[in-house]
Amino acid sequence: MITRRTLMAFTASAAMFLSGHAMSQEKKELVIAYPSSMGLGYFALYNAIGEGYFEEENITIRPESLNGSAQVIQALLAGQAQLGHPGPGPLLNARGRGEDLVYIYNYFARSQFNLVTTEDSPFQTPADLKGKVIGVGTSDGAEVAFVRSIFDAAGMKEGSDYTFITVGEGGMAVAGFANKSIDAYAADTAGTATLRLRGVKLRNLTPPDFKAYFGNGYVTTRAFLDDNKDVLEGFGRALVRGVKFGIDPANREATLQHAQMGNPQQLEDKEFASALLDIYFDLTTPLDPTKGYGYQNPVAWQQWQSTLVAAGDLKQPLDNLEQAYTNEFIEKWNAPR
Template sequence: MKRRQFMAAAAGLPLALAASRVHSQAQDELTIVYPSPGGLGYFALYAAIGEGYFAEEKLKIQPRSVNGSAQAIQALLAGQAQLAHPGPGPLMAARERGQDLVYVYNYFTRSQFNLVVPEASPFQKPTDLKGKVIGVGTADGAEVAFVRSIFDADGMKEGQDYKFITVGEGGMAVAGFMQKAIDAYASDTAGAATLTLRGVKLRSLTPPPFQSFFGNGYVVTRKYLDENRNLLERFGRALVRGTKFGIDPANRAATLKHARMGNPQQLENMPFAEALLDVYYKLTSPIDPAKGFGYNHPAAWEMWQQTLVASGDLKKPLPDLTRAYSNDLVTAWNAPR
């Protein structure tokens, strides 16, 4: 190399290195641990990745999947991730053990379980099912306890005012309705999608208070929240944009395509995937749209705590339940662009 060429190259080297440093500093990396690899369930995240919303916020997202909320919390506490996506029960149990975790973004705003009947049925409320038969997927599934609590609230007792029979998951419930073996069904997310796909239009009899038994959301340590508010504001802002993109019917094909990043197998049966996506739209829509996406309802947290104490999952109420969640960033996440 000639001296002049060498000097020119050497002169450009600091600029190139500086540019490299600027580029590396431009994107903050966030690892998020999920309790399952459900791509459609996290459609908002993958839409925000696919549409470049996180990139615009100078964020690089690394989703990881583990087996359940407890493992997600363990990974967060071990420093293997900056955010986790557990349910409120495991979060409160962790706080009872002295782990200062904060639920910052309420993602699954509604219960993933429902008491449903065919749309053509005459039943309009749970008490209409007195003397009737309720189908369940498994005898000891979480949906059974959920539906039992609905009847308990109306003073109805199993075996006396109604009875459960095990009919199996989704597709078996279709047969149960067709054969008039069941009058209602305790449905989970996939079960509702299967029934819809099979042509059974559903009506939910789940009372509004029970719809507030929200599901999994985004959780951080309090230390991380205190030290990274700007970063979390950017994260939530992109996630809200991803949610709004995903629920827009005009973007349905793109939303399904983006969700393949999280779980390609889930989209092998496209009719089922479409039906499942419709269910997730309902599960992630705000209970009160005026509050915006991500909002934590204090009354819903109180309901969860009462239920967990009654079931023995918590020994007693937490000293300060409001420390388990935060709405500090919700306004910024939902602000007009």
């Protein structure tokens, strides 16, 4: 016979079970700090949101746009975000100060800067530009340091072997090539898209080794990584699905629409947006596709560290560079579904 006391105990036990089950099913919110509001650049994230991939992983995403990688690092250390999207330089500097931050996903797997010239020019290598004029967007932009390092590797010095001239962003570079005031250009992502959209056919003179200077990627604290491996596994799995959805030509329009979540103004010029999207597809493609999306190349990390030390941006090599990144999730993120 079921007594009233037995029934009450059963009911209480069931309530506790259901309550615990509901708590285990609560969505995990991830606040992600980005250094800009570049919707198209983060197309994988917005595809994963728009197509419901994060929903399937029981994750809610809240992107926050900040002003540069330094602020992203600060947000992570202050606990205001669980993930961030800084560049490798700021991350290594933070680790040099004793902060235990970890790169978990190499998103922009290729350099975001390139040394380019016109396709009909006689220049085939950086060394061919000896005595020539190189256009740059701004005198102190990151692309200037990047291209200077290319010439340094070729044994060429600014002033004696080549000259930088500030011509402004993409559109001005078009005029620079047209009136022969520049022989090559230090192009960032938007600059390359503008040149191509204006009908300028380009030849990329960036040596292969420099293409491995990857850009921004996803970073978290060691503490969050250790305590939330299942969440990070789901996050990366959804992100990889977002990349693959985007590069499928059948999903191009949907990808452009999803990207408006991050920056609606960027999509006002559809032709330019489409040209820019192609470049981001290239930037997010692994240098070695067999390694999978998000893979961290130890050699590329060594290159970054050596370059930063040589430039004085990093005081000295880190004692534990291998602790700055991890590939532990790569296999699960890229596993066939």
